[in-house]
Amino acid sequence: MILVLCTVLFVSACSSTPKDATTQPAATKDKEVTFLFNFASQTIDPHQDYTPLRAGVTETLVKLGEDLQIEPWLAEKWDTTDGQHWTFEIKKNVTFQDGRALDAEAVKQSLERAIKVNPGVEQVLNIKEMSASGQTLNITTEQPFPQFPSELVHPNASILDVNAADPDKTPVGTGPFKVTSFTAGSSLKVERYDEYWGGAAKLSRASFNFNEDASARLSALMSGDADIVYRPPTESLETMKSDSTLHLESVTSLRTHELIFNTNQPEFKDKYMRKAFDALVNREELKDVIMGGQATLATGPFMPGFSFIPSYEVKTTGTEAALAWFEKAGYQVEQGKVSKNGKPLSLKLVTYTSRAEFPLFAQVLQAQAKEIGIQITIEFVDNYEDYLLTKDDWDLGTYSPLIAPRGDASYFLNVAFKPDGTLNFGKINDLQLNKWIDQLDQMVDTDKRNELIEKILMHIDEETYYSYLVHPNTLVVYKDRVKNWVTSKSEYYMLTNQLDVE
Amino acid sequence: MNKLLKRSIEFILFILLLSFISFVFVKLAPGDAVREILRSDDVAVSSSQMEKQREALGLNDPVLVQYGQWLGRLVRLDLGTSYMTNRPVTEELLDKLPATLLLTCTSLLVLIVIAIPLGTLSALYPNRVIDRFSRLLAVLGTSVPSFWLGLLLIEGFSVRTHLFPSMGTGSIAHLVLPSLTLGLTMAAVYVRLIRSSLLESLGQDFVRGARSRGIGGSSVLLRHAFRHALTPVVTMFGVSIGSLLGGTVVIEVLFAYPGMGKFIVDAIQSRDYPVIQGYMVLMGLIVTIIHMLVDLLNDVLNPEIRLKGER
Numbered sequence: 001m002i003l004v005l006c007t008v009l010f011v012s013a014c015s016s017t018p019k020d021a022t023t024q025p026a027a028t029k030d031k032e033v034t035f036l037f038n039f040a041s042q043t044i045d046p047h048q049d050y051t052p053l054r055a056g057v058t059e060t061l062v063k064l065g066e067d068l069q070i071e072p073w074l075a076e077k078w079d080t081t082d083g084q085h086w087t088f089e090i091k092k093n094v095t096f097q098d099g100r101a102l103d104a105e106a107v108k109q110s111l112e113r114a115i116k117v118n119p120g121v122e123q124v125l126n127i128k129e130m131s132a133s134g135q136t137l138n139i140t141t142e143q144p145f146p147q148f149p150s151e152l153v154h155p156n157a158s159i160l161d162v163n164a165a166d167p168d169k170t171p172v173g174t175g176p177f178k179v180t181s182f183t184a185g186s187s188l189k190v191e192r193y194d195e196y197w198g199g200a201a202k203l204s205r206a207s208f209n210f211n212e213d214a215s216a217r218l219s220a221l222m223s224g225d226a227d228i229v230y231r232p233p234t235e236s237l238e239t240m241k242s243d244s245t246l247h248l249e250s251v252t253s254l255r256t257h258e259l260i261f262n263t264n265q266p267e268f269k270d271k272y273m274r275k276a277f278d279a280l281v282n283r284e285e286l287k288d289v290i291m292g293g294q295a296t297l298a299t300g301p302f303m304p305g306f307s308f309i310p311s312y313e314v315k316t317t318g319t320e321a322a323l324a325w326f327e328k329a330g331y332q333v334e335q336g337k338v339s340k341n342g343k344p345l346s347l348k349l350v351t352y353t354s355r356a357e358f359p360l361f362a363q364v365l366q367a368q369a370k371e372i373g374i375q376i377t378i379e380f381v382d383n384y385e386d387y388l389l390t391k392d393d394w395d396l397g398t399y400s401p402l403i404a405p406r407g408d409a410s411y412f413l414n415v416a417f418k419p420d421g422t423l424n425f426g427k428i429n430d431l432q433l434n435k436w437i438d439q440l441d442q443m444v445d446t447d448k449r450n451e452l453i454e455k456i457l458m459h460i461d462e463e464t465y466y467s468y469l470v471h472p473n474t475l476v477v478y479k480d481r482v483k484n485w486v487t488s489k490s491e492y493y494m495l496t497n498q499l500d501v502e
Numbered sequence: 503m504n505k506l507l508k509r510s511i512e513f514i515l516f517i518l519l520l521s522f523i524s525f526v527f528v529k530l531a532p533g534d535a536v537r538e539i540l541r542s543d544d545v546a547v548s549s550s551q552m553e554k555q556r557e558a559l560g561l562n563d564p565v566l567v568q569y570g571q572w573l574g575r576l577v578r579l580d581l582g583t584s585y586m587t588n589r590p591v592t593e594e595l596l597d598k599l600p601a602t603l604l605l606t607c608t609s610l611l612v613l614i615v616i617a618i619p620l621g622t623l624s625a626l627y628p629n630r631v632i633d634r635f636s637r638l639l640a641v642l643g644t645s646v647p648s649f650w651l652g653l654l655l656i657e658g659f660s661v662r663t664h665l666f667p668s669m670g671t672g673s674i675a676h677l678v679l680p681s682l683t684l685g686l687t688m689a690a691v692y693v694r695l696i697r698s699s700l701l702e703s704l705g706q707d708f709v710r711g712a713r714s715r716g717i718g719g720s721s722v723l724l725r726h727a728f729r730h731a732l733t734p735v736v737t738m739f740g741v742s743i744g745s746l747l748g749g750t751v752v753i754e755v756l757f758a759y760p761g762m763g764k765f766i767v768d769a770i771q772s773r774d775y776p777v778i779q780g781y782m783v784l785m786g787l788i789v790t791i792i793h794m795l796v797d798l799l800n801d802v803l804n805p806e807i808r809l810k811g812e813r
Binding site: 040042043045048117118119120121123124154156168183184185186187209210211212213215216219220222223224225382383385386387389401402405410411414415418420421422423 | 541550656765
């Protein structure tokens with residue numbers, strides 16, 4: 001043991017650690033930051049992975065602003081007359097990190113490569129043909145596709161210099177940082193690109209590291225191995241808050257935790273039964289007790305802030321309200337217990353463990369239901385999405401979809417409500433809803449789109465196809481010396497040219 | 503020559519059997535690679551588009567047909583392309599293998615440095631302080647989860663004393679904490695194994711005979727008793743190398759160490775069939791070679807085994 005400790009001390013003395021860099025005096029011009037993210041990337045091909053965009057290596061034609069509106073980025077402006085034929089003006093004076101000028105042809109080549117290597121991008125962009133001339137890029141989509149600019153926000157639609165070698169290890173983009181090295185599953189190191197069109201970054205270098213264990217991420221912050229930590233452990237909130245050298249930020253994310261009803265089950269075909277459970281779930285307990293306050297109560301699928309959110313009616317919740325809905329659904333309520341034809345109700349709730357709050361939420365709901373005579377069995381399922389879509393032996397489920405990753409409502413409405421949508425776990429087939437979503441997919445005028453989305457959301461609310469619970473917050477903790485950090489709602493933009501350290 | 507030919511045939515059959523079983527089991531398991539390929543959690547794809555992609559990848563073909571196609575490519579040394587990264591599986595695995603091998607070697611070094619002296623002293627001085635200490639270490643080592651030990655080491659050597667980095671790679675210092683975590687946990691088992699094996703050897707006739715011939719204590723220990731005692735240790739060593747190569751996932755996650763364990767777990771979760779199959783073959787190859795080396799080493803350490811085998 002003594003021998004081991006001696007070896008340990010010897011090796012320690014002989015080696016240098018990244019701490020030297022991260023704890024540099026702020027007065028020097030050579031500023032560096034270490035960012036620690038919670039998912040590991042095995043590749044940094046921008047057309048396969050989100051990290052190059054997050055690390056400020058690549059950029060997209062348009063971006064999602066913090067006000068959830070899309071903004072020009074590499075594209076200065078865009079236009080369409082019919083929602084199918086698009087013209088994009090590419091910003092002038094933009095260069096790739098190898099010095100090559102960005103023009104429409106380079107953008108076209110990049111989008112062609114993205115479509116070729118990533119079938120998901122092919123689906124999301126739906127491009128039929130492209131032509132480039134100078135800084136003008138003409139794009140025709142397969143069919144009218146009014147939300148096309150929003151879809152270009154997707155990180156895998158990043159613009160990449162396709163002529164540069166080895167895009168999966170050293171991609172060349174137009175962002176403020178260029179790649180110096182990448183170790184799959186461990187770290188990406190970048191340095192400032194001095195000719196960045198938006199102004200050279202304030203930082204000289206940055207490390208974009210990965211660690212999937214929340215406790216280890218916090219330890220890295222405490223030990224000086226990291227300056228900014230994404231999603232630290234929520235159980236250590238008080239420790240972080242009490243440390244005056246740390247800054248904690250909690251921002252509503254674009255996800256929504258939801259309770260799913262299997263509308264193929266006879267019980268949940270009835271909207272009053274769905275409303276009963278919607279009234280029974282205790283959102284406040286989920287938010288405050290289970291999630292430590294790191295969430296925002298949901299009134300519908302989309303978080304407040306989108307321009308199309310309707311004025312939802314305030315609902316009465318709690319056991320009494322739930323019992324009233326059960327009665328309306330044809331159940332007998334006697335002495336606070338629910339039954340049908342003298343028999344108690346027995347349901348199966350399925351969930352998964354990768355979101356720590358869901359098993360606890362399921363248990364709370366189980367206990368609440370038990371109080372009113374409803375038996376709920378809980379089952380944890382692997383390959384959860386496939387199970388929900390292919391099996392019908394469940395009644396209730398939990399899920400946390402990304403609601404509007406690119407700012408437009410079409411994505412979520414299509415995947416969650418159309419009969420062959422890949423997130424339509426409730427197996428919803430509402431003819432009126434299908435018709436409206438089809439209309440929305442063809443509608444170009446923004447005001448009319450918002451009007452229709454509002455109508456759709458009110459209909460979904462009335463039918464209560466899902467019970468929307470909370471929007472989980474994104475938690476970021478960083479050292480006080482870090483300046484200009486912005487916790488992006490979309491989780492797309494992390495290292496920027498404005499990020500700085502003292 | 504005959505032995506080599508026999509071993510080669512055994513090896514090929516083993517790899518075939520292993521690859522077939524793993525292929526069938528992975529295919530039978532629920533889950534869908536297409537969901538990952540199309541990034542269906544944030545791309546508006548429909549079920550019919552997913553079905554089209556499934557068809558294009560041949561995932562709807564019978565399992566035997568898919569296995570036959572995979573085997574045909576394997577013969578041409580082509581392990582296919584990863585669904586996750588779009589890179590050749592061979593490149594992906596060979597990229598990650600050195601880091602895993604390095605961590606395996608340093609962990610084994612920690613194990614040897616702790617287990618051999620402690621196990622030997624424990625056998626030489628049974629029921630004395632050193633023996634009691636080794637027993638305590640054995641109990642602690644086997645009962646403390648390696649993940650927790652790792653967190654303790656991070657707290658002690660990284661957060662509080664800033665001696666070692668808590669994660670990542672790049673220098674020898676980065677290897678210290680993960681190697682200690684793995685090595686210390688395994689050393690506990692080996693200390694007890696060496697102790698009991700050495701105690702048994704010391705009680706054997708050939709040791710007593712050597713002593714009666716006037717051979718010195720250290721010579722008896724090293725040339726006779728220890729050599730005999732190492733046979734079960736070396737055999738178990740082979741098993742440990744195999745488990746280190748394939749089973750260090752938790753430690754890789756904790757220390758953000760870019761080895762193969764985490765990579766293969768991600769591949770399993772996303773049903774990246776080419777990577778899973780490639781990994782099985784590579785691991786089968788490495789583990790078989792290790793076991794052959796262990797056999798060889800046992801022959802050298804204990805000629806009696808070789809003689810029995812030749813009878």
